[in-house]
Amino acid sequence: MLALLKIRNLALVDELVWEPKAGFLSVTGETGAGKSVIMGGISLVLGERADKTCIRSGAKECTLEALFVLPNPEGVNARLEEVGAPPCEQGQLIIRRVITPTSTRQFINDSPVTLSLLRHMSAGLVDMHHPDSPRSLTQQERQLALLDAFAEASEQVTEYERAYRVWKDASAARKELAESESANERELDFLHHQIDEIEQAGFTAHEVESLEERWQRARNAGKLKDAAAPIARLLDDGEEAALSRLRQAVRSARELERLDPACAEWLKPLEEVVGVLDDVVTQAEEYMAGLCDDPSELAQLESRISLLDTLRRKYGNDWTDVTRHLEACREKLRALDSRDERLAELTEREKVAHRSMLEAAEALSAARRKAAPKLERSFLTHAAHLGFRQAHFKVQLIPSSEPGPHGAEGTEFLFGPNPGEPLKPLRQIASGGELARVLLALKSALAKQDDTPLLLFDEIDANVGGEIARAVGLKMRELGERHQVIAITHFPQVAALAKHHYLITKVLQNGRSVSRLTEVSGDARIAELVRMLGASGPSAEAHARELLRTQK
DSSP: OEEEEEEEEETTEEEEEEOOOSSEEEEEOOTTSSHHHHHHHHHHHTTOOOOGGGBOTTOSOEEEEEEEEOSOOHHHHHHHHHTTOOOOBTTEEEEEEEEOSSOEEEEETTEEEOHHHHHHHHTTTEEEEOTTGGGGGGOHHHHHHHHHHHTTOHHHHHHHHHHHHHHHHHHHHHHHHHTTHHHHHHHHHHHHHHHHHHHHHTOOHHHHHHHHHHHHHHHTHHHHHHHHHHHHHHHHSSTTSHHHHHHHHHHHHHHHHHHOGGGHHHHHHHHHHHHHHHHHHHHHHHHHHHOOOOHHHHHHHHHHHHHHHHHHHHHOSSHHHHHHHHHHHHHHHHHHHTHHHHHHHHHHHHHHHHHHHHHHHHHHHHHHHHHHHHHHHHHHHHHHHTTOTTOEEEEEEEEEEEEETTEEEEEEEEEESSTTSOOEEGGGOOOHHHHHHHHHHHHHHTTTTOOOSEEEEESTTTTOOHHHHHHHHHHHHHHTTTSEEEEEOSOHHHHTTOSEEEEEEEEEETTEEEEEEEEEOHHHHHHHHHHHHTOOSHHHHHHHHHHHHHTO
16 A cells, blocks of 8 residues: 655646555645645655646755555565566555656665666556556457456466467467578578688697797797807807816816815715706707708798688687687578477477467467356446446457467457447447546446555546436445555546545635645534535535544
8 A cells, every 4th residue: 555655846746745545545635736736745655757847936856755565475575686686675655756857866765777677666556547548448459358357367468478478489480491591591601611721720729829939930040040050059069168177177176075085075066067058959950950041941931821810810819719610500500400390499499389379378378258248237236325226348369370479369358338329349438438437337337456556536427417416436445455445536526525634725824725635534524525515504514414423
């Protein structure tokens, strides 16, 4: 239920704090007092687009806040978790909007959200009806949803929607593959070209790793030889070379060790130095021998470098990217080569999904066929209370040539308010008053299945007579036993039936008109009913008291 509504600077309302109670509530007041602000404020809280003209003149912004207390908040909490918003603590859902001339901000449980998300989250909290809204009953999709709710077929609806999505996905996958044959031929040629280009290059990871180094060495072979030759020559070329002198020192150290063992520690470092320098000479000679300045080999290396650069430009920044691309092409080629097998697999999957979808559609259709006559009888029972004592009502199921998103059939609610007249679709009923009563009859028939916390009726009792208005009020009071029902009304017969009565008035404050909302009871409620009766004096007061007495 709606436990709190705060409005600041909306139209005539400078500040309104309302804590509506449970059950059936009526809101009354003179024309122009601001009753529509209640409907407008709740609409804005639920995500209706805001216009800067709604901001009270002279104010910088308009703020609205609503607190809903949900007996079963699990579904709402699940949706909140999906978007990263805080859950409802103790079942309390808080919605707040701030509207300025240039922007609008909205919050759920103090977490900022987009306007579209606010609309999605608030769906199902309030069922709002005004003189034009019953036209939604003329929409066949809405009628089908009402029938499914009455049939308590939520499981069948969920199963069908799942099966339908699976079938549509399987059908789309099969069609996409079947219709892509010409594109596949072009893709096959392109894949073969890429694979051949990379494979025929014949590169290995080891070659790629050393290719650059080998090419640089071949380019600079002469310079490298010139730099390495002095190392070997200075170390081991002639009697004056370093190694020749060091070997002579080693021989002297050995002789010294023989004559004086105390000098043995000199020998080992000298021998180690000679061994190290011998290795350096060997490595230098081998390095020079491995250098090749053959122009043909250099040309071959340059050709390989150029080819590698070409592959890297086409298929990746490095050889790892090139090999990854090669494997991806091979995988695509395997998939395309097995196209016939894949098409057969998808065709079979589509057939299986279609059978499952038809089975789910039949289960849903059976529930609808069973519920349709029951809804007809229940509707007529409630409609009789609203003045349609000899009306006829038919829930017509219309088979579809192909199952759609909502099942294997559509529906059309047919209504005949008077005997002897043919039944007509609701969309052909011109009277807004009749449609409003049809709405109430349907809502009453669906009272057990409808879990909407708040039903808000804005003058849907317009264009009906006094007795019918009372019947409308009685139906609202019945709905108030299962829902919180707020009725904005001009009829004293309806207002008197409410469990709680709220009066909205327009007063002059600091030279400006402002709206005020207060609960009235006792003599104040009698006075408001007298005003609504359009009379005065003891007889009018007696009539008002009689209206209150008979509603108990």
